[in-house]
Amino acid sequence: MKKPSLILLLLAMPISACTTVGPDYAAPGAGALGVPGAYHAEQGLAGSAEELAQWWTVFDDPMLNRLVEQAVASNLDLAVASARLRQAREAVVQARAGRLPNVGASAGAGQDLDSDGNSRTNLSLGADASWEVDLFGGISRGVEASRADAEGAVFDLAAVQVAIVGEVATNYIQARLAQQRLETARDTLRIADENLEIAGWRVQAGLVSSLDSEQARAQRAQTAASIPGIESDFAAAAYRLAVLTGQAPGALTASLAAPRPIPAGPDTIAVGIPADTLRQRPDVRAAERTLAAQTARIGVAQAELYPALRLTGDIGASALSIGGLVDAIAGGIFGGLSQTLFDGGRLRSQVRSQEAATDAALATYRQSVLVALEDVENGLVALDAAKERQQQFAIALDAANNTAILARSQYRAGLTDFQTLLEAERSLLSARDGVDSSRAEQALALVQLYRALGGGWDPLAPDTGTAA
Template sequence: MQSKFPDFFLRPMALVLPVVLTLSACSVGPDYQAPAPLSASHFNALASDTGSTPQASAINPQWWKTFNDPQLDNLISRAIAGNLSLQQAVMRIAASRQQVNQARGAWFPGASGNLQVTRQQPGLKGELESNGVYDQVEQNAPQYRSTLDSLTKPVNLYQGSFDASWELDLWGKVRRQVEMAQAQQQQNIENRNDALVSLEAEVARTYLQLRGAQAITRTIETQIEVARQTLALTQSLQRNGLSPLTDVENARAQLGSLQAQLPQYQSQVRQAMNGLAVLLGNMPGMLDAELASDKALPALPAHVAVGIPATLARRRPDVRAAEARLHAATANIGVSVAQMFPDLSLSGQFGVRNTDASYLDNWSSHFYSFGPAVSLPLFQGGRLVSSVRLARADQAAAALGYRQTVLTALQDVENALVSYHADQQRVAGLSDTVAAQQSAFELARDSYSKGLSNFIGVLDAQRQLAQTRQQLVSARMQTSVDLVALYKALGGGWEPYQHVQLPEFPLFGAAVRG
């Protein structure tokens, strides 16, 4: 037994199919256009006449290596591998990849299989009685009464079928959804790159603060030793009747003041080591043995490559993320516009159905249905129009957000250049001041030991020297931190680490434990 599709159905389908294929190639809504690049050729605060000089050349993607500190290089490499916040950003990339796959799935038909066994009472007896069928059978053909009774009894219905449906993407709604999902995935990638740049800068900043706190600690310890020598000198002079007891007490007070400053910087050392351990994904204290030995602050590079503003927007991950956000918002306009147009879907069903399970393999038990369906949004209470206007408002806000992000990026670089230049000048000035105060202290102490001046001059010279030495070390540390802030503002450091292994999660099994 053969089953043929009716000609009256196939002929219209042959006419409609070319139209459907033509419409499926279009996408409503605006196409995304990348923002215009920056036109500035140099940074305003680029000029520098002292120390480490910024230059308009290509930046080093591994900028921390300009400090020439192998331990810093090692800490940053370990942080990239072990930092938990960075791993969370990678998980968000993995999730967005699945969102892209979900959006692409709408391109394809959906199919399902069904098996069903039901016990049914169709209620046929009531219909027959209400129409007088039983009375007519009793009068005209009573021999068929038993046959009629058998038709009204409950039956077992066995059915198996395959169902398929396919919504044609006539207006590009699915294509815009895929475009939006891909842009959102790119945004998550750039967010991860931004987190990577921030991590590298935070590790470098904390490491430099650690070395700075250690250097200040050494400076205070040196001043404490000098204060002890001064105390011993005043005690010797007092025993010989050459100095009053007040000089001894003043010297002892100066020593105690210096000793009181020491715990503050010792706690900063411990806190910095704890911070580095957590940045590397370890428990606090696990790096104490590795970092406890004092090391000098790394020297600044002779030249600092900062590039030009025109390349900043293509390099900073937060600007790239803002552009991806703008791209997603633009694609969402097309999604909302497509909802205002008719939807065309094709659906079909084929199966077998019988009250006798052994007869299901007989062709006469088959059934099918297929055909197109059109859904036209005639009235939605303004919901679809508002959806389009909402999408356009979001896109306009994303465009403004992109411009604001670019301006903030330029401001960050300019401010970092200003701070870096100013702190280098401060270091130069404090270096000269320390040299002068060191000479003044030595002269005052020599004069006091010879009885040519009072002890007040010695105390003032010693106090000023101790304060200026601490300021000099702090200024050197701040200058190094300023350089880290400049590199972070420039947005470099993510380029060598783009080959990220995304996890493959199982469909079944236990969830990841915290």
Template sequence: MNAMPSSCRHPCSAHRFVLSLALGALAGCAAGPDYVRPAIPVNAGYAHQPMLAAREAGRPEPPLDAWWSGFDDPELDRIVGRALAQNLDLAAALARVEQARAAAREAGARLAPQGSLDGQAAREYQSTKGTLGEIASNLPGYRRTQTLETLGAGASWELDLAGGLHRGAEAARAEAEAAEASQDGVRVMVAAEAADSYFQVRGAQERLRLAQQQIDTEAQLVDLVGLRLAGGLATARELAQARALWLQARATLPPLRIALAQQLHRLDVLMGVTPGAYAAELQAPGADFSVPAVGADGGPQALLRRRPDVIAAERRLAASNARIGVAMAEYYPKVSLGGLLGVESLHSGSLFSSAAFQPQAVLGLHWRLFDFGRVDAEVAQARGANAEALAQYRQSMLRATEDVENAMVSLAELETQHRELRDEVAAHQQARDAAQDAYKGGAASLLDVLEEDRQLLASRDQLARVHADDARAAVSLFRALGGGWTGSAVQPTEGAVAGR
């Protein structure tokens, strides 16, 4: 950031004062450093991006601003669209943007002259014991009942020779842009949270379906053992063991129902309605969604214009830089021009006469010469806030890159786990069928069948959970990349390093 010359920072004489007025009028000198986006070192690509290359082959890649369409699930599209239209956090963020834009307009309006119109009509029964009444009562024609009528149009204008108002308007515009980026960040969050909750709902429903299927299978086994016991081919212990496994499978239902209800309530709140409002729409089984490819073109440098939190941090940094100029402008005198065209009369009917006309012109000067270091302290505080904003901007970029790397690892590893679990479930199903056939023929014990049932239930439940987690990992990666909005018009940071 470029600092101003020392001559612009410490005026201390009448000659310097006159010189500063001339330079300010001719060149529009603005106090404080001009903002330059800081360079942030970034890698050319993501460390774990090669892990996704194999899974992305042949898969469609949805547009980043509407990534949820890539899952080929109409219900998901409807839920995300409804959340983006009705979410209350997003509505609050929009209200904050309107406030920030209004503050920016107000700061910009301070640069222009201000006009006003004032009028007054006052009727008074004057005391003859007061200062004015006691003197005036001795004059001929004095009347205690008086009417004072005034009307005036005035204008004033602060010349902003040091540029403090310009810096204030610059800071307000940057803060409005930060609020807009934060709103986009809420949009990204809402879309991702809605999709994440939706996939948890579908995962819980699938796990419930599998659990019920397993319960039905265990019930059939209990019936089989009961028949064998009646025929003298089984023992009461075997029947108790079969019932225990059946009850164990039934015990898995309540936690899954709790998780399902909680996610349905979460979805309703994300869609801005009372919990339970849309639950009935999701009772039917959903489409068999597919996880799309996730494009990460542009590498970490693309996060500078895609991640709303990074954009907002950079805009707050620009605002804090302008605030330094606002503070430094207090080193300089403030000059204002004012004028008033007015009329005043104590006699009704003569308000608009030439005798009642009283124009006024004002040249104002305000200069904080002796404030015992207050301006120095304000400048130091503004510089400290700027240093804090710079650290937060750099940290936001590091966290953004961390989010992407973590999401990439999760997605790639869950894809691998999902493939292996499918093979595991097929193997357990084959082993379970073989064990039951052997038990029917008397070649295997009931314990063998029960063990295979337990392992099959666990592997099928884990497969359903990992399938949902796989989709959730893709959602996390889309969110980490800043997907869910149209993108920023803010250009990437100048001088950003493409590699280290």
């Protein structure tokens, strides 16, 4: 019995290495996905990978650089994604273990007593092993699926990092915008105080009615009322930045309190071709890895339709003394084939279920590609629109500032009414706020575009690999 089993074991090893059921995965090419050769709003050649990986440095803002570094090091969402990556890598180790035999050992000792009160010691040692031969590649396909899942977890982690970096930059820009708007509101409040004082003097002098002073008082109150809301916007952005960097809300408020200008990046950036974006976007690459994993699981399900070969063996000894254990060793090897003959169609249904899941994964992958291209196109349009708005608001601010200066001087001289001054002041406030908002919009459009391109992580970094 031992020789046939040993021969069966030796024959099974090459068989298990060359027979693998299920489709072999090949990633769909850009042509199959309908990826165009260029973006609708072309911006030139591709930029460097280093710039895209650390795009926030183009704003040349040391505080923003520090906040991004803190977020990458301490953000808790990244910590969760990192833990899931470690879990996925351990799943690869567990799947590989299916290729190897399971070996166990046992030992025992007992004391026997007879009716005369005599005793004797019984000792035993044993070992057993079992191995399921991967005849049709089910285990190999399982390893393939686990490896693809682990690679997908790498890209999931990168996608979280891309999102976190973008959110840090967004909230930082919003915090600086709030500071600029607060400065504008306080300047306007000082002017409103002066207007109220001038109107009061003119009313006392009998030059105008009390209508002017009441309008000035209303304008002053409305300006003052806007300040708490702007302060709340700044506080919310500062609190969010603290949480993004793994700290309690309020931890960064003091360090952000000193006003700084809204970060200004380049007017244009090189986006390259759509195929470059697919390689850079981690969410797209994660979707592709999910497709690879689901394709491999078709083979796992198909392998269940075929016979399974399991080899088992054991060896043991028992004796009355330790020295006698080597004199009574026995063991055996057994190989058995099993095949499901009837299960009501369950196994074939599992194959069809995995094929459906693969179709869904392919559709999800194609959708992620289209969304990525849409994000880039929207980012390009938003950047162009923000630049145009900023140019027009600059013209509006210059005109509104000149108008306000003339209106103030004419009102003091009694050459115009307060309503004209009031309209000029409102136009100036609107123009200043528009300039600040358009600067922030351009910076936010850059953030949107860099994020759409998948910037914020390095695809070539060592920690983006998976366990071999």
